[in-house]
Amino acid sequence: MAYDTEKKVALDVALAAAHLCDRVRQEIVPESIEKDDRSPVTVADFGSQAVICQGLGVAFPQDPIVGEEDSADLRSPERAPQLQLVTRYVQGTLPTATPDTVVQWIDRGNAQGGDRFWTLDPIDGTKGFLRGDQYAVALALVEGGEVKVGVLACPALSFGSGEPGLVFVAVRGEGASWMPLKGGDPQPLQVVTGAEADGFRFVESVESGHGDQTRQSAIAQAVGITQASIRMDSQAKYAAVAAGQAALYLRLPSPKTPDYREKIWDHAAGVLIIEEAGGRVTDMLGQPLDFSQGSKLVNNQGVVASNGVIHETVIAALQQG
Ligand SMILES: Nc1ncnc2c1ncn2[C@@H]1O[C@H](COP(=O)(O)O)[C@@H](OP(=O)(O)O)[C@H]1O
Ligand SMILES: [Mg+2]
Ligand SMILES: [Mg+2]
Ligand SMILES: [Mg+2]
Secondary structure, X not given: OOOHHHHHHHHHHHHXXXXXHHHHHHHOOOOXXXXXXXXXXXXXXXXXXXXXXXXXXXXXXXXXXXEOOOOHHHHOHHHHHHHHHHHXXXXXXXXXXXXXXHHHHHHOOEOOOOOEEEEEEEEEOHHHHHHOOOOEEEEEEEEOOEEXXXXXXXXXXXXXXXXXXXXXXXXXXXXXXXXXXXXXXXXEOOOOOOOOHHHOOEEEOOOHHHOOHHHHHHHHHHOOOOOOOEEOOOOHHHHHHHOOOOOEEEEOOOOOOOOOOOEHHHOHHHHHHHHHOOOEEEOOOOOOOOOOOOOEOOOOOOEEEEOXXXXXXXXXXHHHO
């Protein structure tokens, strides 16, 4: 089957990284370092990126990686204790790791893109990770501007009363599935179908600054969704739609940052998982997300991810105001 090796390697490295993040959260209260854009990053974000870039580097030495983090904030002498801590956690997976190899692995993720590249969010939802809520390790392969393989590892997510820790994977044209992070048989993913919108739920970010919650509620109501939103950090929202737990994920530009452009690693894996589960993802104008323009979705604003059935109705409601 197509992309068999890529799928296997992506799953292996994402699982190793998810395990690292989970260990950090169980063992310490991770402190956050503030990046230049004032957003937080933790030892787990750095460790996750190091483990994944190392593994991809061995399996696919020619492939560029467009990752969220870089090691600049870890290299300064006053950050030596944090780099030591990252190295200690990476050694749990890669025993020969040193501070030098760790920063080199992290910086493999500094590529700009190309015809074929990986995009990596070592922890999507760092604010959720810090709060003890949802987060995801997100990895995707993009070829010719199209997402071909997507993996989302969600250590804190569960379905119903099941144990937390789920992983989602999709290969273009071959469907999407989920399994427990601990291992087990893959189960197919399928969006919720039917036209009974009043039974549907919608998902949105916990962070009010990452979207427009007022407008998101208004649009959901306009398309007949009467129930309150489910607020969740990270691309776990894409997983919720792919698994049929919600019919819609709305991410409309925040009035505080109207010119914000979404980052490719915040969406690539989730988009493919929803599409392969039978759903649809576009921007707020109904255009496909364009992953061929470097690290940002410069040609898109807002994201609408749905079960497909209600998609056109949502886009129409957005055009009306
Ligand atoms: N003004 C903004 N509008 C939309 N997304 C934003 C934003 N500022 C930051 N983000 C992104 O929102 C992501 C988290 O999404 P969510 O709110 O759905 O959990 C962050 O990913 P990281 O946590 O990987 O940095 C970050 O890239
Ligand atoms: Mg971040
Ligand atoms: Mg992110
Ligand atoms: Mg991140």
